Amino acid sequence: MIDLHFTPTPNGQKISIALEELELPYRLISYDIFEGEQHTAEFGRINPNHKLPAIVDHDPPFGGGPHAVFESAAILQYLAEKTGRLLPADPRQRSVAIQWLTWQAANLGPMGGQAAHFTRYAREEIPYAINRYTSELTRLLTVLERRLGEAAFLGGEEYSIADIAVWPGRYMAPEAPEYPNTMRWRAAIAQRPAVIRGRDADKAVPPKYAQRRAVLTAEEWSNLFGERMLGAVRL
Ligand SMILES: N[C@@H](CCC(=O)N[C@@H](CS)C(=O)NCC(=O)O)C(=O)O
Structure with missing residues (x-):
């Protein structure tokens, strides 16, 4: 089983689409990044960069217990290598x-x-x-x-x-x-x-994501671009 730490943006959809293409069972764990749910210490142990997406593979091909992967390109490569699919063999x-x-x-x-x-x-x-x-x-x-x-x-x-x-x-x-x-x-x-299923992995897309020009509250702005964002990575 793979845990997919997800928010419904293109970066998140890359991974839900790949998991659907590869027919790998996964559990979707949704985050509201406007609310700052990505800033917890617990999520920092999965992704030290505190951004979505990230995965935890509970059954990695090399054994040795759960393996966390962050950065969408690294996750895609990990999943392709795990299955031997979605990357040319040549x-x-x-x-x-x-x-x-x-x-x-x-x-x-x-x-x-x-x-x-x-x-x-x-x-x-x-x-x-x-x-x-x-x-x-x-x-x-x-x-x-x-x-x-x-x-x-x-x-x-x-x-x-x-x-x-x-x-x-x-x-x-x-x-x-x-x-x-x-x-x-x-x-x-x-x-x-598989692309249709992965794209719609989380149907409850908050309307905030779709606005042409987003109007954020002071807390939302701080979570994404200000003090709260910085606070999550300070020692
Ligand atoms: N290079 C990263 C980008 C990840 C990223 O920027 N994720 C956004 C959502 S698309 C995020 O988590 N934003 C929350 C924040 O910046 O606090 C990747 O490809 O995984």
């Missing part, structure tokens, strides 16, 4: 898939996150920051579009954890006809039964 193709998985974790995820922060959550409108991060996001989406113009999936001809890493964020974004290859790839993956 070493060259596997290397390509790992490159795109890393590209999402190191580029698209963080830059998209900053673009969302400055357009949706920032307490003051800072045109320089909005321009910087939305330009970088546009550049990365263009890189994605070009890749999906030369191959069916990010790793090549095989659907893999690289696609699962990128898909939830692109699915949440509005339709973008200017990126036809990305839209074709997005629609194809959206039809997979």
Whole structure:
């Protein structure tokens, strides 16, 4: 059994989708990050970075008791290696898939996150920051579009954890006809039964997550971006 520590955002959905694809039994443990439920010492022992998602595998392939994994890309890789699925067996193709998985974790995820922060959550409108991060996001989406113009999936001809890493964020974004290859790839993956089940893993998505421009209370802001966030990692 695997415990999935989860919040209903694209990062969380990556893992619920992978677990559904791999038909691994899991228990969903939901967190309200606006309420600061990720800041407990107990969760810090599972993820020292205090962010969702994280998993605890009670039956790791190497034995020795429960194993905790944090960072969505590391979790995807762990699950693919545990099952021998969702990563190409061919070493060259596997290397390509790992490159795109890393590209999402190191580029698209963080830059998209900053673009969302400055357009949706920032307490003051800072045109320089909005321009910087939305330009970088546009550049990365263009890189994605070009890749999906030369191959069916990010790793090549095989659907893999690289696609699962990128898909939830692109699915949440509005339709973008200017990126036809990305839209074709997005629609194809959206039809997979496991993707539908994983995407809807927690139907009780708080409306706060879906707002175009989020209006947070002082406590919610502190939990996500202020003193309460810092307090969780201070010794
Ligand atoms: N690089 C991390 C990002 C995790 C992350 O930022 N998670 C967000 C939800 S999408 C979170 O837990 N936010 C709560 C907080 O920042 O306190 C991953 O890929 O797992």
